Amino acid sequence: MTQQVPVLRLGDALLVSIQVDLQDDDVLALQEELAERIVSTGARGVIIDISAVDIVDSFIGRMFSSIAALSRVLDAETVVVGMRPAVAITLVELGLSLEGVRTALDLEKGRAILDRLIAERRPAHDLDYLDDDADYVPLDDPAGERARPDPSRR
Amino acid sequence: MTSGDDVVRVRQLVRSKAQSIRLSLVDQTKLVTAASELARNTLVHGGSGSARIEVVQRGGRSGIRAVFSDTGPGIADLDLALTPGWTSGGGLGLGLSGAKRLVDEFDIDTEVGRGTSVAITKWSR
Ligand SMILES: Nc1ncnc2c1ncn2[C@@H]1O[C@H](COP(=O)(O)OP(=O)(O)OP(=O)(O)O)[C@@H](O)[C@H]1O
Ligand SMILES: [Mg+2]
Numbered sequence: 546m547t548q549q550v551p552v553l554r555l556g557d558a559l560l561v562s563i564q565v566d567l568q569d570d571d572v573l574a575l576q577e578e579l580a581e582r583i584v585s586t587g588a589r590g591v592i593i594d595i596s597a598v599d600i601v602d603s604f605i606g607r608m609f610s611s612i613a614a615l616s617r618v619l620d621a622e623t624v625v626v627g628m629r630p631a632v633a634i635t636l637v638e639l640g641l642s643l644e645g646v647r648t649a650l651d652l653e654k655g656r657a658i659l660d661r662l663i664a665e666r667r668p669a670h671d672l673d674y675l676d677d678d679a680d681y682v683p684l685d686d687p688a689g690e691r692a693r694p695d696p697s698r699r
Numbered sequence: 700m701t702s703g704d705d706v707v708r709v710r711q712l713v714r715s716k717a718q719s720i721r722l723s724l725v726d727q728t729k730l731v732t733a734a735s736e737l738a739r740n741t742l743v744h745g746g747s748g749s750a751r752i753e754v755v756q757r758g759g760r761s762g763i764r765a766v767f768s769d770t771g772p773g774i775a776d777l778d779l780a781l782t783p784g785w786t787s788g789g790g791l792g793l794g795l796s797g798a799k800r801l802v803d804e805f806d807i808d809t810e811v812g813r814g815t816s817v818a819i820t821k822w823s824r
Contacts, residue, residue: 566710568703569739578726600728602735603793631728639732639797640783 550575552582558590558659559583564597572608579612585617590659591616591667594652596627606641613645622662623647626655700738701747709738713765716752720761720823729801730763730821736794737817739765743788745769745815746784755820762803762822770814777807 549571553560559582561575579591591612595601601609613623624647628636636643647662649655700709713734717727727774734750741748749768755764774780782798786792795817804820 566707568707570703581761600732600735602732602739603791603797604735604739607791629728631725634725635732635801636730638729638800639736640793640800641791641797 551615552578554586554588555592557588557663558592558656559586559588559684560592562594562597567605569604572605576608576612576615580615580619582618583621589621591621591623592652592655592659593623593625594627594655595625595632596651597628598632601628601632601641602635603624603639603641606636606639606643608647610644614646617645620666622659622666624649624655624658624662626650626652629676661690700742700750703742705750706735706738706742709752709765710735710748712752713737713763715752716763717821720754720763721818722763722821722823726821726824730819731764731803733798733819733821734767735764735799737765737819740794740817741767741769741771741815743790745771748814757822760822762820764818764820766816766818768816773811773813773815774807775811777809 549565549567550561550563553562561577561579567575582588583591593612595608598605609623609625625643626649628648633659647658649658700706710731713731713800714727716804717730723732734752738750739794741750746769748767748771751766751768753764755762779785781796782792783796784792798817802819802821806818807815
């Protein structure tokens with residue numbers, strides 16, 4: 546795709562701002578590019594800004610759901626931000642439910658939702674576990690070839 | 700209409716016609732969304748086809764009428780095709796039923812083996 550939609554980095558997230566009327570093939574290409582970028586950057590979140598989008602039909606709506614599902618499999622979260630009121634009204638009447646898609650009114654609120662979702666994915670006790678584990682790595686077996694300690698011992 | 704670019708062109712044309720008769724923003728959005736669904740159906744299910752968009756008048760009101768025609772396979776069971784969620788392919792099955800809900804007038808003329816023509820109209824308030 547000839548970079549119809551730039552994908553930018555925003556901290557640990559990717560920001561996609563849709564500014565032009567995309568044809569279906571571009572929508573699919575964007576979906577693929579996002580999957581690749583999540584993996585190559587290790588991004589924890591995706592923010593899709595649609596504040597410049599004047600219609601959301603079933604095709605692009607399905608793309609939002611696909612990206613949300615796809616990012617989840619790749620250990621990232623997706624939030625769609627900036628939906629115009631007329632678009633929201635139309636979407637509901639069209640019958641599109643945007644299954645699995647988180648939405649926020651603007652970028653700032655979207656970022657806050659992402660932060661919360663990302664934190665939920667890495668619960669504090671997970672980090673404790675990593676620390677505990679590190680304590681257990683024997684100096685003569687740094688790669689941990691021997692039996693790992695039982696993480697449930699805590 | 701033979702490609703995805705044409706669907707974009709239809710959206711833009713419908714938008715500018717809708718603005719020319721001062722449809723409200725919500726009505727413009729509904730009409731353009733319906734047109735987008737029908738244009739895509741013409742392409743995906745009909746193979747290719749045409750779109751005709753015009754300003755119409757009735758009883759002192761203006762409206763936009765859009766007709767999408769193809770000479771594709773036609774629709775065997777129209778009730779089924781208009782059931783929200785029903786799709787013969789990998790879609791969501793929302794295009795046809797959703798488009799119907801978004802406009803004021805909706806007419807389908809279809810015949811198996813001959814093709815499909817869908818006409819929609821949205822009136823200014
Ligand atoms: N122009 C057409 N020619 C032939 N069949 C059609 C045409 N338009 C619609 N159909 C049939 O009606 C069904 C329902 O159409 P609809 O637009 O609601 O869903 P879809 O195109 O399958 O999915 P999507 O939600 O992505 O639009 C289609 O799956 C197709 O079988
Ligand atoms: Mg369709």
